[in-house]
Amino acid sequence: MTTEDINLPIGIPLDRFIQERQSQFPFASGELSQLLRDIALAGKIVNLEISRSGLNDIEGAYGSKNVQGEDQQKLDVIANERFINALTKGGEVCAIISEEEDTIRELESSKGKYIIAIDPLDGSSNIDVNVSIGTIFSVYRRKSNIGEKVTMDDVLQRGEEQVAAGYLIYGSSCMLVYTTGYGVNGFTYEPSLGEFFLSHTNLKTPEEGKYYSINEGSYFSFEAGVKAFVDECKQNKVSARYIGSLVADFHRNMLKGGIYIYPKTESAPNGKLRLCYECNALAFLIEQAGGRATDGENRILEIQPTTLHQRVPFFIGSEKMVLRAESLLVGQEEVI
Numbered sequence: 001m002t003t004e005d006i007n008l009p010i011g012i013p014l015d016r017f018i019q020e021r022q023s024q025f026p027f028a029s030g031e032l033s034q035l036l037r038d039i040a041l042a043g044k045i046v047n048l049e050i051s052r053s054g055l056n057d058i059e060g061a062y063g064s065k066n067v068q069g070e071d072q073q074k075l076d077v078i079a080n081e082r083f084i085n086a087l088t089k090g091g092e093v094c095a096i097i098s099e100e101e102d103t104i105r106e107l108e109s110s111k112g113k114y115i116i117a118i119d120p121l122d123g124s125s126n127i128d129v130n131v132s133i134g135t136i137f138s139v140y141r142r143k144s145n146i147g148e149k150v151t152m153d154d155v156l157q158r159g160e161e162q163v164a165a166g167y168l169i170y171g172s173s174c175m176l177v178y179t180t181g182y183g184v185n186g187f188t189y190e191p192s193l194g195e196f197f198l199s200h201t202n203l204k205t206p207e208e209g210k211y212y213s214i215n216e217g218s219y220f221s222f223e224a225g226v227k228a229f230v231d232e233c234k235q236n237k238v239s240a241r242y243i244g245s246l247v248a249d250f251h252r253n254m255l256k257g258g259i260y261i262y263p264k265t266e267s268a269p270n271g272k273l274r275l276c277y278e279c280n281a282l283a284f285l286i287e288q289a290g291g292r293a294t295d296g297e298n299r300i301l302e303i304q305p306t307t308l309h310q311r312v313p314f315f316i317g318s319e320k321m322v323l324r325a326e327s328l329l330v331g332q333e334e335v336i
Contacts, residue, residue, distance in 0.1 A: 011197035014040055014176065014187050021180070031113055032139070032164060032180070035092040039137060040176055040187075040196055042086035043168040046079045046121070046135065047189065050170050073127050076100055079120035079135065087116055094142055095150040097308050099277055104308070106150050114163075115140040115154050117277040122167075123245030132171035134247025138281040139164040155308065159280030159301035167247050167281065177203070177251070179288040184254075205291040206257030209318035211241040213249040214261040221266040225296075225329035229261075232328070246273065250282055250316065254289055259317035259325065263296065271295070271313035276305050279314050292322040296329045 012020075018033045080100040087093045087107075094112040096105040099119045116139060123133035141163055142154045166178025174189035176196050186200030212233045219227065233240070241258070243249050249260050262273050273279050283293035283300035293300040293316040303312065315322050 011188075011199055014196035014198070017185070017187070017198055021182070031092040034090055035087070035114055035116075035139065036164065036178065038086045038090035038092070039083070039166075039168075042083045043135060043174070043176060044189065044194065045082050045086075046168070047170050047174040049078055049082070050075065050127075050133070073121070073124045075127050076121050076124050083118055083120050083135070083137075094146075095155060097155050097276060099274060099309075104150060104155055111146050113141055113146065115142055115150070115157075117155070117280070119274070119277045122247050122278070123243075126243070126245050131243060131245060132169055132248035132251075133245050134170060134251075135168040136247060136278055136281050137166055138162050138277060138284070156276070156305040158304055159275075159283055162280060162284050162301075165281035165284040167251075167285075169247050169251050171248065175199070175251075177285065179285050181284075181288065184285055184289045200255075203254065203289050205254045205286065205289045206318055207290070208320045209238070209253060209257035209259055211239050211253055211256060211258030212261070212321070213240075213242045213253060213258060214263075215242060215244070216240070218265045218267075222263055223329065225331070226261065226263045226325070228328045229325045232324075246278060246282075250286075253317045254286060254291065257318045259315065259321040261316075261325065262314045264313045268311070270311045272311055273314045275300070275303060275310045275312045276308060279312055279316075282316055286316050290319065291317055292319040293317075294322060294326060296326060 015037060018036055022030065022033050077100065080098055084096060084105060087096060092112045093114050093116050094107055096116045096118065098105065116137060119136040121133060122136055126133055140157045140161055144151050144154050164178060164180045166176065169175050175186055177184060177186040184203040185198060186203060187196035188199040189196050214230060216230065219230065241252065253260055262271060264271050279300050286293050295303065295312045296315055315325050
């Protein structure tokens with residue numbers, strides 16, 4: 001190791017980065033900056049819980065189902081409570097909608113300006129097998145007056161109304177990736193210092209991708225256009241990569257170039273992924289990174305939610321790949 005190696009900068013700490021960018025939000029008065037710090041803090045705690053889950057007997061099923069009828073994992077419940085506690089104590093949030101909650105979690109003592117939509121722990125089926133999992137979040141400004149009861153209009157906002165969105169990925173390293181509408185930046189957690197440091201500046205996804213990510217086990221229940229796209233990827237020797245954790249698949253494809261697809265199927269005619277706390281956040285991020293996100297026909301960020309747990313088909317990633325998939329869906333009668 002040389003002196004030059006020792007003097008290499010480790011990167012800008014998340015707190016400093018947020019503070020330097022605060023001038024981009026004259027309306028925020030510091031609350032949005034503090035909210036992002038609260039999310040980062042909860043992420044550190046969840047990362048620690050995950051890293052020692054096999055030793056603390058917090059792997060496996062919790063013994064109940066969430067509102068979607070899916071088996072909750074112990075870490076699902078723990079992550080949900082960690083984020084709710086951090087956001088409650090921070091005081092910037094008036095209500096939270098979560099994949100793990102049936103209804104709106106209104107924070108009675110909060111005078112906060114913001115609504116959070118969150119999937120506290122995406123990729124539950126991979127928890128016990130030590131595969132990368134993550135947290136996805138969206139931030140909206142409330143529409144009702146501060147001090148009033150939170151309404152459905154506050155929480156059922158279109159994705160284009162987000163003021164911030166991001167995800168944490170818990171893998172070989174822990175990363176926080178977020179946007180506030182001024183590009184996408186990624187921060188890697190340095191556990192010995194207990195800090196997130198800027199490691200990926202102004203992320204841009206390639207216009208054309210290397211990978212396609214889809215659960216091909218459901219191939220025979222795909223629409224004709226989706227089948228045609230998958231077949232075309234194989235013919236063009238595009239590599240198949242599918243982890244089964246949305247955050248992990250999305251993270252790789254955004255960095256390397258690719259498309260993630262969760263289409264409608266016979267068992268999930270409206271798609272499986274949730275608009276409010278999965279699709280909207282990632283759509284905001286990919287558009288900021290130069291990519292595209294649709295339900296196969298409509299831009300994700302323009303879809304008006306009608307229910308908290310609304311599902312949609314999801315096509316997201318490199319722009320040319322998403323456009324090609326859409327074109328095959330439009331002409332699918334011709335490819336049957």
